[in-house]
Amino acid sequence: MKRTLQTLILLTTVMLAGASQAAAPAAFTVDVTGQGRPLILIPGLASSGEVWQGTVARLCGAQAGHACHVLTLAGFAGVKPIEGDLLAQAEQQLADYISANKLGQPAIIGHSLGGFLALKMAIDHPTRTGKLVIVDSLPALGAVQMPSATPAQLQAMSRQMQAAMRAQDEASSSAAQHRTVATMASAPADVERIIGWGQRSDRETVISAMGTLMASDLRQEMTKVKSPTLVLGTWIAYQAYAPRTAIEATFQQQYQQLPGVQIVLADTARHFIMYDQPDWMYARVEQFLD
Template identity: 35%
Template sequence: MKKITLTLILSFFTAIGISCVAQNASPFQVTVTGKGKQAILFIPGYSCSGDVWKETIQQLGPNYTSHVFTFAGFAGITPQANPSLNEWVQAIGHYIQTQKLNKPIVVGHSLGGVAAMWLASEYPDKIGKLIVVDALPCLTAIYNSNFQSQATPDCSAFIQQFEKMDPQTFKTTQYTAMRSMVADTSKLETVVQWSLKSDKATLGKIYCDFSNTDMREKIAAITCPSLILLEASFKAYQDTMNSQYKNLKTARIEYSTKGLHFIMYDDKDWYYNQLRTFLSQGNF
């Protein structure tokens, strides 16, 4: 497949009314592969490269054109001065419009899954199908039942926490975190390296944004067919999962059979079967 890498500098002033905070800073890099009639947008998770979707794209075959995102500041991509999860989502919406994509399928993992839900709720008439891989509308509410999202959270403490880490502490922290998320040891080094190549200020700011995000009410606006793939351990808490997704009326929730957070690596056969079945069903 021919690969075309596009670095997009979006004009927020004229297109969506958001001031671009750093000259020549792009909210993401996109790699477009394939020539299929149906477009699919792949959004990776926190600190990850769009390469996390490489095997998925290969498995889905030639009937799709894949638009694979990597966010600014993640996995070695040039960071923005003041990144914002909200601006990233709006920028993807603008990308769909400027590229004239007709009812694309949107697939997101983890943070990317939250971004995908956000996108589908903001642009319900623009999205054909939604696939969320191990993400919840409000992860923070799982740990804090009284959580309420803040309009303008102070993220300075998160940013400082990352920026003050010496290289060895940062490396140790990332290995520890990823071992709890990736069961496939052959993928561990790859995932860790993406994190180590990420900009620390971006990690702090986007972690803050992510922790402050609550999509539980907003997902009611999503109208497209939606497949929610959750890790095996979540099956023990189905009532909580159903509560998180109760406002997404189009959702079908499925639980993986093994592995951890990176379902596309840890439970491949089940994961690919779920995608193929869902994509072959129904109309857009």
């Protein structure tokens, strides 16, 4: 009887733990397209998984040989926000998603914030991460202007930036968003689409996630990445601040601890390479993944 009671208590504890885990707020939604080798695509800050629509059509079409798992993070583009550290929760839930769906070591393509998350996956969960394609993202965004910045300095910069963003009224915030996005894509229709996602994003989620990016420095942790990595960068949107050679040098410096990394800069694309130079991007991704 005592053993039976202990068994019932144990089963109840396990069931309650499982229910608690199942009830954890979802850090992302997933849309799956195609069949074949798994490929995870992660959009950037305040972006929808729709940003990968053309990429999915190219890589996960009828004869393409991939199954695309396209994420949209919580709080972005109309997806319900969650409390706490979004990126930390998204990383752990993505690792769990890969295991639960028996995806092995899927290739991961991440744009901007999504690229940062892909790098974190490769650092913290190497057995669940295959090849990486990092689209216009850096391991230490906050250190671009000050490469020698200490963790304390990066955190201070992040707090200051977040405070400034929270202090903006709605009109000022909207105007700043329009100015920023206008530099990130060339076609007006693409700019409006991106702005629309931003308008449907939870403001506090966006501010906090941007704060995490600014405060983080993965440069020295690049040595832990075992995944073959392709980095696709851009420069024309930033040419008012630095020439192409300087921007390329920044990419090389930030990724110098990652053995074998391939870094290629687009000639005409802005930040949203998948919109500005899609064929250029697709060709390099296909060659890399094959």
